[in-house]
Amino acid sequence: MSEKTAVKKNERVEEVFNLFIKHMKEFLKEAKLDHQEYTNFVHWADRLGKKGEIPLYADVFLETHVLQAMYTNMPGTQPSLLGPYFVEGSPQLEREPGQPFVLTQRPDEPG
Template sequence: MQQQQAKKKNQRVEEVFDLFIKHMKSFLQEAKLNHEEYTNFVDWADRLGKKGELPLYADVFLETHVLQAMYSKMPGTQPSLLGPYFVEGSPLVESEPGQPLVLPKRPDEPGEVLYFKGNVSNIDGQPLANTHVEMWHNDNSAKYSNFDSDAPDFNLRGHFYTDENGDFEVKTIVPIPYSIPTDGPTGEFLEYMDQHSMRPAHLHIMFQAEGHETLITQVFFEGDEWLETDVAEGVRDELLTKLEDKGDHKEASLDFVMRPL
């Protein structure tokens, strides 16, 4: 019987873990945690995992700080949260020349009609043609398709490509503010912190272009009552745009700049 080949040690995992332990010791000394508090945390974290809320908690309370530490001083559009509601395999959205792309939606989709325009370029100002763009957002009941919404799968979700000038225009509906789930351990944490659970209205957008770092970000709208107190702290000033009232629809626009690899 052949001896099983030993797995090669991952030096990067060891390096990061050693740093984690080093700084965890300093944190424990500063926080002055006792063993009961530690075991209560482990129990809460166990329930967080069993409830399936670890991605939710990490997205809402950790990811924004990770992103700011990585990108706040770098050129290009600032990233924001991926969020727990991204779904792979969205349909390709195409349109006739001169016509906006239309995100998949129900024939009687409730909500205000939104035309959203954008441009994608690199940090040198050159337009990025044929950039892959993924867009998704909630519906007028504040829910996301493929999750807790009654809408069909991939409602208000789609992917498309920028034109030769890096431009795109999408017809959809205006998203609305919503509460993150509060019926589990994440909700317990909010109660401990005496914090509300609301997120401002936003569009999720992901950009992928050859030779460039994938940009995952969000678009927010001026005047939203939850901008200053977003539970996920995902709002960035440069990700704000204005909703222009055009009578039978709203219009908004924002430009995006991608960083090279």
């Protein structure tokens, strides 16, 4: 990026980052890590980044909590990355035992 290229400041990102740092400091104080444990964590995070696994890690360990916070006051099934597991009153699908089940596409579904 050249010096002439301006990056627009995102105040919400800055706010979230500052809150993250605040809570990270509280976590480190509570965890009472020694320097070797901290170094081990940094090496682990570095390997995670080099393998391109940070987005997956975020999905697995963070996105669930983001969804729960977003939908906490809404009625219905608890949010999940995989969707609702059970919906009361859903129709039962019938098939012959041992036969594969084919779920046909609705006429209004793309694909």
